[in-house]
Every structure is written in structure tokens, then in C-alpha cells.
Amino acid sequence: MARSVTKLSLLGMLRRSLVHRRARSFSALIAMTVSAGVATALLTLYADLDTKLHKEFRSFGANVVMTAPADKPLAAGVLEKVQRALPADAVAAEFAYAVATTDKGTPVVAAGTDFAAVRRLNSWWQVDAWPAEGDADAAIVGQRAAGFVGDAKALKLAFAGRSIALRSVGRLSTGGDEDSRIYMPLAALTQWTGVAPSVIEVQVPGGAATVEAAIARLKQEFPELQIQPVRQLVEGESKIVDRTHALMYGAVVLIALTVAVSVLATLSASVLERRRDFALMKALGGSQGQLMGMFLLEAVALALAGVAAGFVIGSAAAWAISEGNFHTATLPHLSVLPVVLALNLVIAAMAALFPVRVLRGLQPAALLKGE
């Protein structure tokens, strides 16, 4: 009974002390809000970051390449088996290559593939117009390959004495080998040259670990194929993800330290300023525990208020940043709240260490002398 009454009084004193010391409390509250806000924003983004980054990386195209040995091209149905072995969100496309001759007599690589799959796989390809679905004699011509042909619209290609006529519907530009190729539907190429597909390009979404797992699975199922990750892509991806993580951790720690120092300064000033008040409270019978409790309650109240305000502000910031950079909204993550709360309480506790020492050491007799 007496205990709870004492606690109530302490709460009353807390209210009074926070209200009476508006300016100081306010600056400490701002610092606490900043720390909670930044931590919330970063952690919220962090929670979504991997998915977002991996999604971004999908637009870089295939990250696994499966190649059949030269003397044994891919059998029919392998692509379907590969697709079944992969996660549902993976994309795969097969390619057949033949070296043909243009109407100008220049050799050129003719590639047969499924345009719909390639379009999904290599969304980064710059193509001014893709062939319509089921258009059997439509081709897209690489930027460099366009210079090898006489008539860029009506293509005439020859392979082992057999020729084929195709309509060029689009121009392809990638900055890579693709620029010197002519792409056509796989069926058309196979029928014309008799060459079967030899390469399957695969895009496995997810980080390095996911890709490695997929490769292991494929290697097991297709021992006859050579299966390789597109190293720079897979490694680059995980490197960027790791660096982004490190950057975020670093930012959170740095900001937490800055805020801790600023809160420390505020709380210390608030004790030093009130040394006489605290000494008086001791003289009038306040125990170490009561005064300490009152002071820590103040610090905790500020930390909690900071968390409440910071969570709202930080979640809003995360949403805005996400909209701006990834064009998708990041909703508030409640799971971030305990972490932010713990962070702010640690900051408050750290910041209260020095003032609490000052408080303990206050000698009422010396301070109340006057002057």
C-alpha cells in the first residue's frame, strides 16, 4: 500500500519535472526521437531490402548458364525438366546457335530461341520491337549484325546450302555478343539448319546461397550438362547486398552513439543544474533509491516517448524512401519495434550512467550551505 502510494507520487513528480523543464526535456526527446526514427527507417528497409535488391537484380538477366557438350545437344523436353527442378519464380530459356551466311556473304551467328521466355529472362535487353507471339518467320537483328546484311528488312540467310527468308521486326542492342547475332524462333532455326538447342540460360531469383543451391540441384539432375553461375552477377549481387547491410548497421550504430552522447549531455546537464534540488530532496529524506528511481523514470519516459514518435516517423520515412528508390511501398514492420525500443533504452541507460553517479555522490550538507 505505502509502496504504491510512493510510486504514484514519483509519477507525479516525474510529470512535474518533465513539464517544468520543458526545454531540456524537449531536446532530449528530440534526440531520442531521431534515434528511434532512424533505427525504425533503416530496420524497416532492411527487413525488405533483400527481396527488393534481388528483385532489382532479376533485371540483369540470367545468372546460371547450362551448356550441352558439343557432340550431344539437348534432347527434347530437357527445358521442361529444368523448369520443374527450379523454384517457380525462376525463368529459363533455351538457345540453339548456327553460323550462317548473309546475302552479303558475311558469316553471322543465327540464334534460335523462345522470344517470350527471352523477353522475361533478359528484361535488360534493348529491343525496339519484339515479334508477335507465334510469328514463325520474325527475327530481331543485333545492332552490329544489321551491318552484315544487305536488306535489313527482308533477311536472307544461308546454312549448308539451304536458305531461309525472315522478316526483321526489331533491332537488338545489349552492348555484348548479342549485338552481332540474329535471333529467330527456335523452330525456324531447327527446321532450317537441323541444329538442336545447346544452351539453357536460367535466372534464379535470390542471393548467392539460393543460386548455389539451385546449381547443385541442377548438377545432380543433369550430370551430362556443364552448369555454371554467371560469376560476376551472383558475386556482385551478394557483395552489394552485404555492403548495403554493413552500411545500414554502421549507420544505426553511428547514430545511436551520436544520440547517446547528446542525451548524455542533456541528462548530465539536467542533474548538474538541479544538484541543489536533489541535495535538498536528500536532506528532506529522499533515499538514494527514490531519487535515482525518479531520475531514471525521467530518462525512461523520454526514451519511450522517443520510440513512439520515432517509430511513426521512421516508418513513414521508410515508406517514402522505398517508394522513391524501388517503386514499391514498404509497410511499417511491427517486428522492428522491440529492437528500436531496446536500442533507445540502452541509449538512455548509457546516458544515465554519469548523471546517476553524480546523483549518488551528492552531499546535501555541502550543497545546502548557501552562497
Added chain:
Amino acid sequence: MALEIPVDSTTTTTNAAGPNPGEVIVTDNLWKTYVMGDQQVNALRGVNLRIRHSEYVAIMGPSGSGKSTLMNLIGCLDSPSQGRYWLNGHDVSQLNDDELARIRNKEIGFVFQTFNLLARATSLHNVELPLIYNGTPTAERTARAKEVLESVGLGSRMDHKPNELSGGQRQRVAIARALVNRPSIILADEPTGNLDSKTSVEIMALFQELHAKGNTIVLVTHEPDIAEYANRIVTIRDGVVAGDQLSTRNRNQQP
């Protein structure tokens, strides 16, 4: 009055036997040594003092003689370096900080020269403060603080903050705060030191009123005419009791 004139309780006597019934304050060979770096200051050098219930004692002496140091020990704000101190029959010279805090709260009402009020709190809250530390329920706390403020003539100044009060009124708030826990003794270290003479007279009248109601009062002062309000004047010199006698007024009242 039990005391003869002059009373001798200087360093020559000893109080080692402890308190007799009716004695609120008994000190035996009380020493206080301040250590500052490699220097030692013996602020008190063996004080023996007995103060009975309902006495009104003034402590006088030159500056630096140890009056405030003695008040701090009597008020349990500090512990003696050596010697014993019985407050209300209990030896309090060996207690720890929190035990001393509890005793200060329960037994002692302080009045300081510089008032020492919480600047941001109202008169009422300032007076309630000691009651907060012993867990007095809110309603009773407020009622008692109001009652005491009224008894010192500040019924109309409850919601004023110290900077909205005159020096005399501030000291009345401090006196109300000293009284609110109904302590065994009221200790006042130069309570009129910051007040003009007219206000000083009013405050001394208030102390007299409190004494008449049966309170035990120990008051430090530089001014002989303030000391004359008391019944008994103890003189401190160089950290020891150099004189102990009834005040002139009190002497004249004696047959």
C-alpha cells in the same frame, strides 16, 4: 528550568553515559574533521551538548567556529568523524545514508538561511515534499500541507512559486515544510540571515509561537538580539562549546 547559570558543558565534561529521559539531543565528544588534500580541518573538536525536549536553544559563535558543522551533525546531514550522537534516545552516529535520510525525514525540520525551496514548485508542493518521501497518501499530504501553510499565515499563497513570494514569505514556506512531518526538532541555520530586520522580527515571532506550542528549536545566529529570542544560548569557539547559559530575557524571568 533545570539549568543553572552559567551551565558548563564544555570539553571538560563527558556525556558518555548517554541520554537521560526527556533529552532530545545528546552529543558526546563529537569531532568533525574535514580532509582537503593533505590538509585536515578540525571543524569540531569534542562537542558535548544536551538539549531537552521543548527547549529553545540559540547557537552563537564567530564565523568559522563550527556552528554549521554542528548543525549538520545534529541534523543527520553528515556523520561525525568521532564521538557519539543520540537523537531521541537512539544512537545515530553509525547509521548509513538511507537510514539517516529516513531519520531526517521523520525527526528533523530544517530551516536554511537561503530558504532552499524548489524554484519551479508551488508553496504547496514545496511543503508536501517531505511527505512524498514517507509515502503519505496524496489526499492526506495535501490536507496537511495546506493546514501548515495556513498556520504560518500563507493560506492565500499556496499556488505561488518562490519567485512570486517575498523573502519573509519564502522563509515561512520553508518553516511550514520543516513542520509538516511533525518533527522532534526544528533546526534553523541563520534563518534571518537573508531577511531585513522587520521581517526577521516576524519570523522570530513565528519561531516563538512554535516554541510555545511545544516544539524543540535549535537556531544558529550571528546576531545577539536574535539569540535573545531563545531561552538558552550555547557559544561555540574553535570547534568546542565555550559557553552555555540562559538568555538575558530568560534570566530576567527567573525569580
